[in-house]
Structure formats: structure tokens, C-alpha cells
Amino acid sequence: MxxxxxxxxxxxxxxxxxxxxxxxxxxxxxxxxxxxxxxxxxxxxxxxxxxxxxxxxxxxxxxxxxxxxxxxxxxxxxxxxxxxxxxxxxxxxxxxxxxxxxxxxxxxxxxxxxxxxxxxxxxxxxxxxxAVYGLAEWNAESIATAQLVAVPGCYPTASQLALKPLLAAGLLDTQQWPVINAVSGVSGAGRKASMTNSFCEVSLMAYGVFTHRHQPEIAAHLGTDVIFTPHLGNFKRGILATITAKLAPGVTPEAVTEAMEAAYNQPGNQAVRLLGNNAARLQDVVNTCFCDIGWKVQGQHVILTSAIDNLLKGASSQAMQCINIRNGFAPLTALAG
Ligand SMILES: NC(=O)C1=CN([C@@H]2O[C@H](COP(=O)(O)OP(=O)(O)OC[C@H]3O[C@@H](n4cnc5c(N)ncnc54)[C@H](OP(=O)(O)O)[C@@H]3O)[C@@H](O)[C@H]2O)C=CC1
Ligand SMILES: CC(=O)N[C@@H](CCC(=O)OP(=O)(O)O)C(=O)O
Incomplete structure (x- = not known):
């Protein structure tokens, strides 16, 4: 033990x-x-x-x-x-x-x-x-030998898990920066009382426009710039990121699906669930360790939806995935299954 x-x-x-x-x-x-x-x-x-x-x-x-x-x-x-x-x-x-x-x-x-x-x-x-960045599905090899794991932020987790397969397969035209709009529940701000998380003050709104610290975190680890706008929602838990990106010329809907499946239909990556053309929903992931990702292609654009529980896949359960990887335990031990 x-x-x-x-x-x-x-x-x-x-x-x-x-x-x-x-x-x-x-x-x-x-x-x-x-x-x-x-x-x-x-x-x-x-x-x-x-x-x-x-x-x-x-x-x-x-x-x-x-x-x-x-x-x-x-x-x-x-x-x-x-x-x-x-x-x-x-x-x-x-x-x-x-x-x-x-x-x-x-x-x-x-x-x-x-x-x-x-x-x-x-x-x-x-x-x-x-320090090794603990995006579990993408950095398992480095996490396996790390002494210090920096577990990613909640918005960066939802955003990167959706975009990384397409970038890795070279399917995006990054001349047009992917645009990420994400809504988080109030628990994202922690338990300590403050005016911004007070019940009567919380209202659906954008914040940190062009200044949020997760923009450079996402851009640094994706290796491409993005527009990122976080929003506060009047619910307790969960993040839904809706991401619009431009595809490289000639990329087909089938190529997008193949890239997503190649990334996540793998042993060890069961914390990401692929929804195909269906949209991700908060209620399917809240209180779970899963990230649900859906996508749809029209012409040269793809719209991805990515949903997580900010306290779990966006923080604690991802930390536990990293502990499991680091110590040779099954990746979702104590999390699912
Ligand atoms: N909430 C979320 O969705 C996410 C949070 N994170 C990050 O995870 C971390 C924790 O977040 P969260 O759980 O929301 O934060 P909370 O504000 O809910 O909890 C912070 C905890 O730290 C304790 N604490 C404060 N100062 C010290 C200290 N000097 N020594 C030891 N303990 C201390 C607090 O207790 P006390 O003040 O009584 O000592 C409390 O237990 C933060 O860095 C946050 O940015 C990352 C991803 C998502
Ligand atoms: C709703 C809300 O306030 N969310 C937090 C993000 C929480 C998170 O991911 O934490 P890190 O600070 O560890 O990156 C925020 O925008 O600051």
C-alpha cells in the first residue's frame, strides 16, 4: 500500500x-x-x-x-x-x-x-x-516515470482532448485559430466564499475575455494558438466546451472520425468516450471520470463539443489516472469499472 x-x-x-x-x-x-x-x-x-x-x-x-x-x-x-x-x-x-x-x-x-x-x-x-503535464491520454509515457505531475486545468482538459486528435493527424488549418467557448459550473472557483460565486451574483456570463490564464496553457500544450473564452454558468459542476475549427483543404468527415477513433479507441484511453455526430451533454459526465466528445463537419469547418466534470476529469480523477499510470495500476482504478 x-x-x-x-x-x-x-x-x-x-x-x-x-x-x-x-x-x-x-x-x-x-x-x-x-x-x-x-x-x-x-x-x-x-x-x-x-x-x-x-x-x-x-x-x-x-x-x-x-x-x-x-x-x-x-x-x-x-x-x-x-x-x-x-x-x-x-x-x-x-x-x-x-x-x-x-x-x-x-x-x-x-x-x-x-x-x-x-x-x-x-x-x-x-x-x-x-514537471510532466498530466494530460493522461496524451502523456502517459512521460507520466509513467515522473516525480512531479502537473495536472492540467479544467478548461484545458476539455479543450485539448477534443482538439489534439485533429492536430496530431494534421487535419486542421491552423491559420484560422480554433475558437473555444466553454461554460463552467461554479465549483470551478473553489469552495471559499467570494462575491463572484455568491448564489445571487452568479449569472451566465463570459469572463477573463482575452486574459484568462488557460489560453496560454492550452496554446502551449497544443502547439497552436487558440481563441478561448470561458463562461460562468449557474450550475454546480461540469464544463461544456464548444469548439469551432477550420479543416485543412480536402479533409473529409470520415478522416475526422478516423482521427478521433485512432486517438481514443485504445487500451488505456477509456476515460474519453466518443459520441460521433451527437453532442456532448453535461448530465452524462457530471460525477464521472469521463470526457465525452462529439463532432460534426460541414464544408471546411468542424464543431466539436467536449464535456467533463471540472472537479473530476478536470482535476481529481485526472490526478488519480496519473497516479495509476505512474504506479502501474489499471488506468481507471478507483474511478470506474
Ligand atoms: N475547482 C476546480 O474545478 C478545479 C481546481 N483546480 C485547482 O486545484 C486546486 C484546488 O482547487 P479547489 O479544490 O477548487 O480549491 P478550494 O478552494 O475548494 O480548496 C483549497 C484547499 O486548500 C486549503 N489550503 C489553503 N491554503 C493552504 C495552505 N497554506 N496549506 C495547506 N492547505 C491550504 C484550503 O483549506 P483552508 O483554507 O481552510 O486551509 C482548502 O482545503 C487549485 O489550485 C485550483 O486552481 C484545477 C482544476 C479544476
Ligand atoms: C469557474 C471558475 O472560476 N473556474 C476557474 C478555473 C478552475 C481551474 O481549472 O483551475 P486552475 O486554476 O487550476 O487552472 C477559473 O476560471 O479560474
């Missing part, structure tokens, strides 16, 4: 991770942690997340001695804000732990990226360089 600690366990993604680790036949929950001065310190996790009652009643411990937690852990899951992960990951890594970071702190290489999009200067160039 691998001792697994979750930092940020009281949050939305942290609680999902706790449930998965509890279910996993080869992982053992070593500890659940919150910040040193957290208002939730020493409460049972099930007091905050009632669905865990009777299953996981462990306390949320204040993270006071990072070195001691590292010593007691084989695997550390960081379900913490970017700056917190940035500071904590190197400590766990130096102690030899496998680290799976759900934040954006190690996702994109490049000197100016963190100052421009995250508001802090990155201090750990060596770990940023060593």
Missing part, C-alpha cells in the same frame, strides 16, 4: 481525492491537511463533506510540519492554490515523494508566464522543467 497524503483536503477537489484514495485498493490515506491556521483544522472531513460520513471521518490536520508529512508519505496530492503548491511541492519532492499537483504552479514552462498570468515569479525553475 502506498501512503497518500492530501494537502487542501477540505476543498472541493481535495474531498473528491479523499473519496478516491479511500476506494483505491493500493493506496492508503496517510493524512488529510489544511493550512496551519485553517478555521476547519481538526474538524472531521465528513463534517464539511457529508457524503463522506461513515466512510471517511478522519480529521483535517493543520499542516504545521511539512517535513514530517513528507516522511510519512509515498504520494502527495496538492489540492491547493497555485502559490501554495509552488512553495510546498519542492519540499515534498526533495524528500522523495511522488507529487501530483492540481494547481497551475508547474504546468507551463517559460520565464514570463508566471509573472504575467499568475502574479508571482516562479522560484523553482528546476522543478518546472522536470
Amino acid at each position: 502506498l501512503n497518500t497524503s492530501i494537502i487542501g483536503a477540505s476543498g472541493y477537489t481535495g474531498a473528491e481525492l479523499a473519496a478516491m484514495v479511500h476506494k483505491h485498493p493500493h493506496l492508503q490515506l496517510a493524512g488529510l491537511y489544511v493550512s496551519e491556521n485553517s478555521l476547519d483544522a481538526n474538524k472531521a472531513i465528513s463534517e464539511l463533506h457529508g457524503q463522506l460520513r461513515g466512510q471517511i471521518d478522519l480529521p483535517l490536520q493543520p499542516l504545521t510540519d511539512v517535513a514530517a508529512v513528507a516522511q510519512a508519505s509515498d504520494i502527495v496530492l496538492l489540492a491547493t492554490a497555485h502559490e501554495v503548491s509552488h512553495d510546498l511541492a519542492p519540499v515534498f519532492l526533495a524528500a522523495g515523494c511522488q507529487v501530483f499537483d492540481l494547481s497551475g504552479a508547474f504546468r507551463v514552462k517559460g520565464d514570463e508566464f508566471y509573472t504575467q498570468y499568475y502574479g508571482f515569479a516562479h522560484q523553482h525553475a528546476n522543478w518546472l522543467d522536470a
Whole structure:
């Protein structure tokens, strides 16, 4: 059994991770942690997340001695804000732990990226360089030997899983940037109260227009520029991305289907479900580890729809897929099947 600690366990993604680790036949929950001065310190996790009652009643411990937690852990899951992960990951890594970071702190290489999009200067160039981007269906080979996995953002997961097969097969005319419009449920903003996620303030709207940090994350890992516009929806969970792209001259609908099937009808890639000409729907993926992708071609354009649960395939279940790949377990262990 691998001792697994979750930092940020009281949050939305942290609680999902706790449930998965509890279910996993080869992982053992070593500890659940919150910040040193957290208002939730020493409460049972099930007091905050009632669905865990009777299953996981462990306390949320204040993270006071990072070195001691590292010593007691084989695997550390960081379900913490970017700056917190940035500071904590190197400590766990130096102690030899496998680290799976759900934040954006190690996702994109490049000197100016963190100052421009995250508001802090990155201090750990060596770990940023060593980090493997945890898009499970596309980076399995590198994930299998990584010590630090940077789990992709929620919008980047939905967007890239739809576009990558077409780019890999050379089917897109990238002179016209793919246009991604995506709507997320409010849990994407985390559990902490704020005016923007307050019930009476949430309304379907675009935000971060031309400035959202996921645009450069998507572009960097796709290797092509995109227009990306996120939207906040008045529902709890799920992301639906609707993506319009231009096909290269002569590309047929059959070629698009073949590219999607070649990418995902493969052993190990069962977390992506292909819908052909049907459109993806949130209700089919919420509370699951799946990404559903549909597409339709007309003339020289393709419209793709991609749906995930932002807290699962967009964060926690993708982290668990990466743990499974890294440690030689079946890819969807503790997730499905
Ligand atoms: N929500 C989503 O859909 C997605 C989130 N992510 C990323 O995953 C990470 C977690 O997100 P989410 O679960 O939504 O966030 P939440 O705000 O719901 O939870 C954050 C957790 O971190 C804890 N925390 C805060 N500061 C520290 C600290 N210094 N040391 C230890 N624990 C700390 C909080 O508890 P307390 O403050 O009480 O200490 C809480 O448990 C973020 O980086 C987010 O960007 C990625 C993809 C999707
Ligand atoms: C609805 C909402 O607010 N969503 C979040 C994205 C959450 C996510 O993917 O997290 P990372 O910050 O780890 O990239 C946002 O737009 O900031």
C-alpha cells in the first residue's frame, strides 16, 4: 500500500481525492491537511463533506510540519492554490515523494508566464522543467516515470482532448485559430466564499475575455494558438466546451472520425468516450471520470463539443489516472469499472 497524503483536503477537489484514495485498493490515506491556521483544522472531513460520513471521518490536520508529512508519505496530492503548491511541492519532492499537483504552479514552462498570468515569479525553475503535464491520454509515457505531475486545468482538459486528435493527424488549418467557448459550473472557483460565486451574483456570463490564464496553457500544450473564452454558468459542476475549427483543404468527415477513433479507441484511453455526430451533454459526465466528445463537419469547418466534470476529469480523477499510470495500476482504478 502506498501512503497518500492530501494537502487542501477540505476543498472541493481535495474531498473528491479523499473519496478516491479511500476506494483505491493500493493506496492508503496517510493524512488529510489544511493550512496551519485553517478555521476547519481538526474538524472531521465528513463534517464539511457529508457524503463522506461513515466512510471517511478522519480529521483535517493543520499542516504545521511539512517535513514530517513528507516522511510519512509515498504520494502527495496538492489540492491547493497555485502559490501554495509552488512553495510546498519542492519540499515534498526533495524528500522523495511522488507529487501530483492540481494547481497551475508547474504546468507551463517559460520565464514570463508566471509573472504575467499568475502574479508571482516562479522560484523553482528546476522543478518546472522536470514537471510532466498530466494530460493522461496524451502523456502517459512521460507520466509513467515522473516525480512531479502537473495536472492540467479544467478548461484545458476539455479543450485539448477534443482538439489534439485533429492536430496530431494534421487535419486542421491552423491559420484560422480554433475558437473555444466553454461554460463552467461554479465549483470551478473553489469552495471559499467570494462575491463572484455568491448564489445571487452568479449569472451566465463570459469572463477573463482575452486574459484568462488557460489560453496560454492550452496554446502551449497544443502547439497552436487558440481563441478561448470561458463562461460562468449557474450550475454546480461540469464544463461544456464548444469548439469551432477550420479543416485543412480536402479533409473529409470520415478522416475526422478516423482521427478521433485512432486517438481514443485504445487500451488505456477509456476515460474519453466518443459520441460521433451527437453532442456532448453535461448530465452524462457530471460525477464521472469521463470526457465525452462529439463532432460534426460541414464544408471546411468542424464543431466539436467536449464535456467533463471540472472537479473530476478536470482535476481529481485526472490526478488519480496519473497516479495509476505512474504506479502501474489499471488506468481507471478507483474511478470506474
Ligand atoms: N475547482 C476546480 O474545478 C478545479 C481546481 N483546480 C485547482 O486545484 C486546486 C484546488 O482547487 P479547489 O479544490 O477548487 O480549491 P478550494 O478552494 O475548494 O480548496 C483549497 C484547499 O486548500 C486549503 N489550503 C489553503 N491554503 C493552504 C495552505 N497554506 N496549506 C495547506 N492547505 C491550504 C484550503 O483549506 P483552508 O483554507 O481552510 O486551509 C482548502 O482545503 C487549485 O489550485 C485550483 O486552481 C484545477 C482544476 C479544476
Ligand atoms: C469557474 C471558475 O472560476 N473556474 C476557474 C478555473 C478552475 C481551474 O481549472 O483551475 P486552475 O486554476 O487550476 O487552472 C477559473 O476560471 O479560474
